[in-house]
Amino acid sequence: MSQCLYQQPEWFDLLWDHGFPRSGDERLNWAQCAVAEAGVALPVVRAGGALYSLSSYYTPRFGPCGGPGLSAAPIDPQAGARWLKRRTEVHSVRLQPFRASDLWVSDVERALRLAGFACWHFECGVNWLEPVSLAGGFEAYWAERPSRLRNTVQRARRKLARRSSTSIDIVSEPGEVLSEAIEAYQAVYADSWKGVEPCPQFMPGLMSLAAEQGALRLGLLRLDGEVVAAQVWLVHDGQADIYKLAQRPGFDALSVGSVLLAAMMAHVMDVDRVSTVDFLMGDDAYKKDWMSVRRPLWGLVAFRWRDPRCWPALLRHVGGVCLASARQRVNWGLAAIARTTTPSSAE
Template identity: 45%
Template sequence: MAPLCVRRLEELPPDALALLARAEHDGIELGAPWLRNFLGTMPELCQGAYFHLLCREGRAVAVLPLLARADTAQRGRVQSLANYYSALWAPALDPTLTAAELALLLRDVVRRHAPLRSLHLAPMDPDSRAWALLRAALRLAGLPAWDFFAFGNWYLRTEVDWAGYLAARPGELRNTIRRAEKRLLKAGARVEIVTGGERLVTATRAYEQVYAASWKQPEPHAAFMPGLIRTCALHGWLRLGVVWLEERPIAAQLWIVAHGKAAIYKLAYDEAFKALGSGTVLTARLMCHVLDVDRVAEVDYLMGDDAYKRSWMSQRRERRGIVAYNPRSPRGLMGAAGEALIRLLKPLRDKARP
């Protein structure tokens, strides 16, 4: 077994890229196209990116994308190559990889990032093979680890079309959609769904205009979203919905359809036109599109337990994270002791609450 480390996505060999492509079926955040835009639009993260590889008989069997901060406050802390834009993270693993083999790679991570204090790996699917293998590998590598809550994730698994889906929704939501449709029709608004082509630039600008007029804070990395839209269009994943009132965009949503799943990634509306309910109508139209045209098996509302998601989705799961400490580092040992104490005292604190 040979652990390796490269700093740039372009340096990954074809077999490692193939592992990322396979992992991408669980979420586009795990694949090379996402990572290329992610790193290309955030240079400060690019400087701390590491791709740790494990090779067996000359072939990559694991890719561990990590981020090591250089600033003093974060020194010794290595985390998953992910941030607030990422709804999922996981290493790319060969189906034959064992926990003992992955432990070899983790030991190499500790060595290369010495003096490593802690590993923070999130957000992950706690029901995935990658999660179970990582937990086992961390134990074998001598890195005590604990899991933590990242965020709630509302989703829908479905085999029905739009009509069947709508019939199963709460009556309140059906009525809200019907009333909003009438208001938009009366106002003369129209809905457009762009997947690429000559309307891509116009739709991207419309999205940015709506986002700027919404209640949301400006993007911390202005180039990320336009880059993601272009990436999705290039790979056939883009479903960019826009509601137009005459020539003014008043609502926009980015849905990503890949590998049989639709991810509701970003949504916004112009607050000046909130009363029209354009966001509700746009969600309904995009849902209809992904069910009847794309025929996806799953729709995912990604991050957060916002109350409105319960009306559109049918199931909830959690994304969780793993924090592991290096007990051979003084700061790591202190971190592990502190974590153990917090976990020990939590049941007592919960019991003491009225």
């Protein structure tokens, strides 16, 4: 598949039905595409006077919903502004997360400004990723990893090889095998330190949807017949996303999670031939051993500044921005003073 999974109608339907905490919120489509036949719109949720992106804990990347080629289809700022002007109950907008390179953001921001909103961007997360050399594949990638990581995985493989039975399966197609694999994943996740999913029906639905579209790579590592590590990867849009990782407690010494992660890396690089492996959201320290590129993820907040209902939130946001800027300037100043007042060797 070529289209981004997180910008498909099926993704937003699944998120709304099973991955979104709702309490009387209204689902809407805003900011229609400038090309009518493209059928692209921005899925949002209205909660009182606030408009939010239809995104949640499960969303690694938010963007317009539509058909193939949507990344090149522009949003119509004029139409988006007219829609907002009619929705007089809306006094604030918050959209996240997106990448700095996402083309739709500038169109949506223009629509907001035309409708009388003041806009700010803010950093809402961190994303680690790894560009893949199609010529070198996994072998070239693995040679560039820190020796500490390579040695850890090598030792763990030797330990696992001495066990009576160790196997790794990668499930990708719908059917009975997938149903059993989903149950195994859920059992491992529930037994791990991560605990209970906030929306328990979302992950089974996502794995089933991804399998139907050929995007699922569900990795299971079995030790003596027991699944001790499980990972959900999604292959789409020319990249492989590491979506969820879990392992049972008591197996840290065998590094089963790292062994499975390396096996999944080899599969998506050498079999799926992806151009990028993406660790999605999170700035966990271990990710820099597996990935080489770190970039921020962004959000957009906007206020209809003439509407008094938004003033408390607007003041809090502006105050936070000013405070962050002041802290940064103070840190720069202290660093400059430290550089100029370092004692010389003659003192």
